[in-house]
Amino acid sequence: xxxxxxxxxxxxxxxxxxxxxxxxxxxxxxxxxxxxxxxxxxxxxxxxxxxxxxxxxxxxxxxxxxxxxxxxxxxxxxxxxxxxxxxxxxxxxxxxxxxxxxxxxxxxxxxxxxxxxxxxxxxxxxxxxxxxxxxxxxxxxxxxxxxxxxxxxxxxxxxxxxxxxxxxxxxxxxxxxxxxxxxxxxxxxxxxxxxxxxxxxxxxxxxxxxxxxxxxxxxxxxxxxxxxxxxxxxxxxxxxxxxxxxxxxxxxxxxxxxxxxxxxxxxxxxxxxxxxxxxxxxxxxxxxxxxxxxxxxxxxxxxxxxxx
Amino acid sequence: xxxxxxxxxxxxxxxxxxxxxxxxxxxxxxxxxxxxxxxxxxxxxxxxxxxxxxxxxxxxxxxxxxxxxxxxxxxxxxxxxxxxxxxxxxxxxxxxxxxxxxxxxxxxxxxxxxxxxxxxxxxxxxxxxxxxxxxxxxxxxxxxxxxxxxxxxxxxxxxxxxxxxxxxxxxxxxxxxxxxxxxxxxxxxxxxxxxxxxxxxxxxxxxxxxxxxxxxxxxxxxxxxxxxxxxxx
Numbered sequence: 107x108x109x110x111x112x113x114x115x116x117x118x119x120x121x122x123x124x125x126x127x128x129x130x131x132x133x134x135x136x137x138x139x140x141x142x143x144x145x146x147x148x149x150x151x152x153x154x155x156x157x158x159x160x161x162x163x164x165x166x167x168x169x170x171x172x173x174x175x176x177x178x179x180x181x182x183x184x185x186x187x188x189x190x191x192x193x194x195x196x197x198x199x200x201x202x203x204x205x206x207x208x209x210x211x212x213x214x215x216x217x218x219x220x221x222x223x224x225x226x227x228x229x230x231x232x233x234x235x236x237x238x239x240x241x242x243x244x245x246x247x248x249x250x251x252x253x254x255x256x257x258x259x260x261x262x263x264x265x266x267x268x269x270x271x272x273x274x275x276x277x278x279x280x281x282x283x284x285x286x287x288x289x290x291x292x293x294x295x296x297x298x299x300x301x302x303x304x305x306x307x308x309x310x311x312x313x314x315x316x317x318x319x320x321x322x323x324x325x326x327x328x329x330x331x332x333x334x335x336x337x338x339x340x341x342x343x344x345x346x347x348x349x350x351x352x353x354x355x356x357x358x359x360x361x362x363x364x365x366x367x368x369x370x371x372x373x374x375x376x377x378x379x380x381x382x383x384x385x386x387x388x389x390x391x392x393x394x395x396x397x398x399x400x401x402x403x404x405x406x407x408x409x410x411x412x413x414x
Numbered sequence: 415x416x417x418x419x420x421x422x423x424x425x426x427x428x429x430x431x432x433x434x435x436x437x438x439x440x441x442x443x444x445x446x447x448x449x450x451x452x453x454x455x456x457x458x459x460x461x462x463x464x465x466x467x468x469x470x471x472x473x474x475x476x477x478x479x480x481x482x483x484x485x486x487x488x489x490x491x492x493x494x495x496x497x498x499x500x501x502x503x504x505x506x507x508x509x510x511x512x513x514x515x516x517x518x519x520x521x522x523x524x525x526x527x528x529x530x531x532x533x534x535x536x537x538x539x540x541x542x543x544x545x546x547x548x549x550x551x552x553x554x555x556x557x558x559x560x561x562x563x564x565x566x567x568x569x570x571x572x573x574x575x576x577x578x579x580x581x582x583x584x585x586x587x588x589x590x591x592x593x594x595x596x597x598x599x600x601x602x603x604x605x606x607x608x609x610x611x612x613x614x615x616x617x618x619x620x621x622x623x624x625x626x627x628x629x630x631x632x633x634x635x636x637x638x639x640x641x642x643x644x645x646x647x
Contacts, residue, residue, distance in 0.1 A: 292515050295507055302467055303502035308490035308519035308565065 123373070131268055137380055142268045144376025146332045148275035150349070151356045151368035152282045153325030159363035160286050161318040162298025163213070164220050166350050167227030171323040173235055173345035174201040175330030180248040180340050181241065190254050194331040198324045205323035209316040228350060235342035247341030254335040267336055274332060275369065278325060283365045285321070294318055359400055361407020370409045374400075416478040418443050418569050418600040419464065419494075424472035426456070426463040433459040435624045436472065441569060446591070446601040448615035450608045450641075455621040457604040458499050461571050464602075465489055465496050477568070491519045493568030497575060501558040505547025509538055512546050512557055516564025524564060531560040534590060552583040559590065570594070571602040576610060588614055608641055 130137045150172060157163050178197025182188040188196070212223045235242045242248070254261045254270055261270045285291050293314050296304035301311045334340050352375065360371020378393060385392045404411035419441040426434040433456050441447045449457050463470045466486045474482040481489050490496075504512055513531065517524035532539045535556040541549060546557060555575055562570060572591070576584030584607065592614045595601050605611035612618055620628040 289514070289518075292507070292511055293518065295511070296504055296515055299504040299506070300502060302486075303498060303504070305486035306465055306467075306490055306496050306498060306502065307515055307561070308487050309515075310485075310487045 127373070131265060131272075137377070138264045138268050140377060140380050141373075142264075142271045142336055144372045145268070145271035145275040146329050146336060147353065147356060147372040147376060148368050149278040149332065150326055150329035151353050151360070151372050152275075152278040153322040153329070154353050154357050155362060155364075155368050156282050156285065156325070157318055157322040158357065159367070160282075160291065160298065161294040161315065163315060163318070164217070165224040165227075165319070165322070166221050167224035167231075168322065168326045168353065169228045169345045169347065169349040170231035171201045171205060171326035172330035172333070172349060173231045173342075174204060174323075175327030176334045176340045176345055177235065177242055177248070177330075178327070179331035179334045180251045183335075184248055184251045190252060190331075190335055191256055194328060197331055198327040201323045201327035202320050205320045206316065209319040213312065213315045213319060228347060232342055232346055235345065242342070245342065247339060247344075248334075249339040251334050251338045251340070253338070254332070271332060271336060274328070275372075278328075279365060279369050282325075282368075286365075290314075290317070355397070357407075359397065359407060361404075361409035361411075364407060364409040367407050367409040371407065374408065417441060417475075418445070418477060419602065420473070420475040421464070422473040422475075424460075424463060424470060424474065426459050427469045427471075428459075433468075433624050434463060434470075437621070437624075437626055439619055439626065441600050441602050444595070444598045444600055445617070446595040446603060446615045448608075448611040448618040449602065449604045449621055450606075450611060450618055451621035453606075454623070456624040457621055458573050459624075460621065461496055461498075461573050461602070461604060464571065465494065490565065493566065494571070495562045495565045495567035495569065496571040497558045497562045497573065499573040499577070501554050503546045503549075503554050503558055503561075505545065507546055508542065509544055509546055509549070509557055510542040512561050513538075513542075513564055516561035519565055527564055527566055531563045534563070534593070535560050551578050552580070552587070555579065555583075555587055556590075559587070563594070567599065569600045569602065571604075573604045574606060575603070576605065576607055584610065 127141060129135070130141055150168065154165070154168055157165055175194070175197045178200055179190065179193045182193035182196060183190050208227060212220065212227070215223045236244055252260075253267065261267045286294070293304065293309045296307060296309055297311050297314050304314070305311050330345060333344060356371035356375045357367065358371070359375055360369065361367030378396060379389070382389055382392045382396070400408065417440040421437055421439045424434055424437045424439075425432060437460060439449075449460060451457050459468060462468045464474060466484065466489055470482065472482070473480065476489070476492060476494055481492065481494070504515070507515075513528060514524075517527070520527070537553055538556055538560055541553065546554065549557060559572070559575065575587050575591070579587065588610055591601060591603065595614070603611055603615060616632050618630045619626050
């Protein structure tokens, strides 16, 4: 049992949050779609957290890997009839390969330059999605993407889809947590702390960064694939700069470098528009004010404030 | 017999500025060598150059083989281990994690070495679960040296390990280094507190403005007077 008021507040907030999710899931409320979206973003933001929070790097181009996952899954399943899981795997492999090649060059940059370099990556992927019409469908995108399925079981109802996405979200957070606590995770933390000190301990800094970048790309790609299957339709806009902005917001609101930050951030930011819908015309204004308040009251993010 | 570390005509540059102008220096197997000198003499640069953290020209040989072109992490894997100025401790990680990072190059069996390190610095054993950033200065220095020892170094290089420590603590740290040296570890010690360093080291080099201006032979000691002149001249 919590011993003080703050402890009780945490417990109550946690119970309320979980019951809200459970209520929506059980009653099949229309909010389930928004919750599913948030769960997909948990996977995306967990990868951002790995690369930025744990390894201390920065990437504005993670949407490129989500696009590879999304378009890979869409094209392989809708146009070529591949099973969804196989398509997801193949797309993730491609994303890893691209990250490996691009990472060798880009990760030589640091700080703001790395931010700009990776931003270019996202812009390029967007242009490719728009221009390469025969393959990506241009602005029209690709529709008729089948739902996720394994063997004979397909996630077709909203509730089934949400369960799959929630499972993916938990798996993503758990695996990043495991990775951070592994031998490699310590090397990542060392690189984040000081590249020079890490190298002096025998850590191959360049290699550590590239491996982390590749891992983050795989998560982002999986998030993209989930997006394609959950919605059944994708277009360039889905994986545009907007995705990066939302991802960053979730990461910082949730708490960068924390285990539960991506989970908390994605659900709070994902559900916030639904909660403040009643404000109608001034909805965007309220959204902004809430964001600012959170960041002022909990500069380390909500999960960070939780831990304190 | 080949020296553990042998520098010949070592130059080091920060961009356009040359900070070392052809340094010759050697550390024999199992020898403790001190590098003394005033602020800005290039002492830290010397260690950074040996580890490949600044641009260098000249020869750097470790156990007879040239390492002048090896990246830093490769040199570390060979057993060239530096405890940098400011200790290089990872504050957000626990003492335990910091020590484990020291075992990075060892792959596999680090338990025995870990036991030896914790015996050398019993204080660390009590603090294993604590964040390294919350340790006192002396404890952080113990952790830095302990972490370096986890790498089973063949040559241990330390940049001002007594910096910012109370005299008694500084003496304790240097005493621990003396014990490591008696057990056969080669040590290159950069130190501003000359008397402390000279008591332990077999030989010493005095660095000024990027040049070696004096060096002592085994058994030879510098008087206060000589030291003062070297530092101030």
